[in-house]
Structure formats: structure tokens, C-alpha cells
Amino acid sequence: MNFKKLNIPEVILCEPKVIGDERGYFFETFREDKFTAFLGKKINFCQDNESKSSYGVLRGLHYQSPPFAQAKLVRVIEGSVLDVVVDLRMGSPTFGQHVAVELNSELKNQLFIPKGFAHGFVVLSKEAIFAYKADNYYNYKSEKGILFNDPELAIDWKLNGNNLKLSEKDAQLPLFRNAEYFETKNQ
Numbered sequence: 001m002n003f004k005k006l007n008i009p010e011v012i013l014c015e016p017k018v019i020g021d022e023r024g025y026f027f028e029t030f031r032e033d034k035f036t037a038f039l040g041k042k043i044n045f046c047q048d049n050e051s052k053s054s055y056g057v058l059r060g061l062h063y064q065s066p067p068f069a070q071a072k073l074v075r076v077i078e079g080s081v082l083d084v085v086v087d088l089r090m091g092s093p094t095f096g097q098h099v100a101v102e103l104n105s106e107l108k109n110q111l112f113i114p115k116g117f118a119h120g121f122v123v124l125s126k127e128a129i130f131a132y133k134a135d136n137y138y139n140y141k142s143e144k145g146i147l148f149n150d151p152e153l154a155i156d157w158k159l160n161g162n163n164l165k166l167s168e169k170d171a172q173l174p175l176f177r178n179a180e181y182f183e184t185k186n187q
Ligand SMILES: Cc1cn([C@H]2C[C@H](O)[C@@H](COP(=O)(O)OP(=O)(O)O[C@H]3O[C@@H](C)C(=O)[C@@H](O)[C@H]3O)O2)c(=O)[nH]c1=O
Pocket: 049, 051, 059, 060, 061, 062, 063, 119, 120, 121, 138, 167
């Protein structure tokens, strides 16, 4: 696995070494030792999730508030998505900024999203199966979100707005300016 810091340096792109042979392919999807060595701290993942979505489905932007904040390691098992994270850490030099990266099942790339970020993705392929690890359990009372097309965030979701499909909940999320920000020291 190769690890790369992105424009927001705490957000890490993980690029696995895929070994192909006449049977197909093999790759390590997660190695705690290498991951911990790169981050310099251990993330205790405790929940694995999977969702399937069709073209144009946008899930996000989501986060859980403390004490249920979640760091996530996300990837695409089938298809392609544009994955977006927004920095909600007060005092961070990149507060309010976002990173957008295409994750797909060809590259098998993954994104590590620390606590203190809102996360969402839009499906660019006919369908996509999305999988992720989280280091804190789902807690519906702590679920929070930000409206995907808040002009203040100016996220280019790559797809025409007419093609986007959102849940009722996600279409009614508040703006970034009304989000619950994170204390940087807690991250
Ligand atoms: C996230 C989650 C949802 N659920 C339930 C609640 C609901 O009935 C159903 C679907 O939930 P949602 O509509 O919130 O699912 P979804 O929109 O896929 O939510 C996910 O979006 C991405 C972008 C994230 O970053 C995740 O952390 C998570 O918030 O699944 C769980 O039981 N456990 C979970 O961990």
C-alpha cells in the first residue's frame, strides 16, 4: 500500500499494490501495521459498512458529532465515485476547504478521512458498491450533515444537478455555516 497526503494533509489516499495472475487478482485491503506506521497513531476500526447505489446517487455530506465522531477508511468495491471530504476542524488551516478524489474499483484506491470531516460521495458509474471502516459505532442521535451544494463550499460534484438523486434527509441538510464544528484539539 502506498500512502499519499492530499491537499488537506490529514486526508490520506491509499493506493494498494494489486497482484494479478492468470486466476484474477489479489491485494491487501487493510494492514493495521503499515497504516499505523504511516499515520503515527493507531486507529481502532470497529464497524464495517457497505452500500450499493445507482448512477447519480449522492450520499452526504455526513458526520457524527462527538463523542461519536468517526474516522473512516473508504473504498469502492464495484464502480466509480467522486468522494468528497470537508474540513470542519476549527482552527485548521484548511477549515471549510474540501478534497474531492475519484475512487474506483479499477484503481482500488481508498481514502482515509480523520475525525472532524464531513464526508459524501456521488456515483459516476451505472452502479457502485461502496465499503468503509469506521472507528466509532453508528449513533443515529449524533448524525449530522451539510447540504452538498452549499455555495460557500463550492464543490464540483462533476455531475449535472439534474442527474443527482438524494435522500429526503440529505436534501434538507443545513448549510456549512450552521454545521457543528470540531475542536481541533479533540482530533
Ligand atoms: C450509516 C448507518 C446507517 N444505518 C441505517 C440508517 C438508515 O435506516 C439506513 C440508511 O442510512 P443513511 O441514509 O444514513 O445511509 P448513507 O446515506 O449511506 O450514510 C452514509 O453516508 C456516507 C456518505 C457516510 O460517510 C457514512 O458515514 C454514512 O453517513 O441505514 C445503520 O443502521 N448503520 C449505519 O452505520
